[in-house]
Amino acid sequence: MIRICPSILNADRNNLSAEIDKISSTSDLLHLDVMDNIFVPNRTFSLDESRKIISETSIPVDAHLMIADPDEQAYLYAKAGAASVTFHLEASKKPRETIAMIASEGSRVGIALKPDTPFELLAPLMSEIDMVLIMTVEPGFGGQSFMGEMMSKVTKARAEIDSKYFEKIWLQVDGGISLATIALASEAGADTFVAGSAVFKAANPGEMIELLRAAALSN
Secondary structure (H helix, E strand, C coil): CCEEEEEHHHCCHHHHHHHHHHHCCCCCCEEEEEEECCCCCCECCCHHHHHHHHHHCCCCEEEEEECCCHHHHHHHHHHCCCCEEEEEHHHCCCHHHHHHHHHHCCCEEEEEECCCCCHHHCHHHHHHCCEEEEECCCCCCCCCCCCHHHHHHHHHHHHHHHHHCCCCCEEEEECCCCCCCHHHHHHHCCCEEEECHHHHCCCCHHHHHHHHHHHHHCC
8 A cells, every 4th residue: 555645844834724735635644744953953843833733634644753852742742633653763762662652642653764774773663663764865854855775774674564564564755755756665665655845846736646656556
């Protein structure tokens, strides 16, 4: 199964409801990039702003927390109703406890890895999570170029998932996903794709999601 998750990082913040409406009938999840200007050099949505978006959209929200204190904050996004909450392994001092807290609120649990973080560091936690997110850019800003060298990490994650956790764990990629790159990521083993600029800068964002889905399925 292929899942397309448009990121509102590059959407028009002044008309967010209208922007979300454009992709509501074709997207699988709405990707919410939460940045705190500490873990990454950018600030996006606060917890209160995130709660508002989660409560007002009809699309299940996929919250990606690029924050310095996920051990204290991550479960609050699950409590707010996010369908999936992903935090960065690099920012967590007690990932098992954070996983358990998110899961206790009924959300799927994801762990994200920055480009320089080896997949092997995540292996001991795989049985406890629902999604692996491989960053294909350095987290912090939208519109960056896709890092093709990350496909080897995606392939490693795919092999681990298929051998031990088949169909339980989603494999997501985030960064530079477009019609030119999505087939490469799909071929490497990703099944869940975050796309921001490619969707919201398109003339028809809803149609672009379907084009991305078809491209992912074409490999």
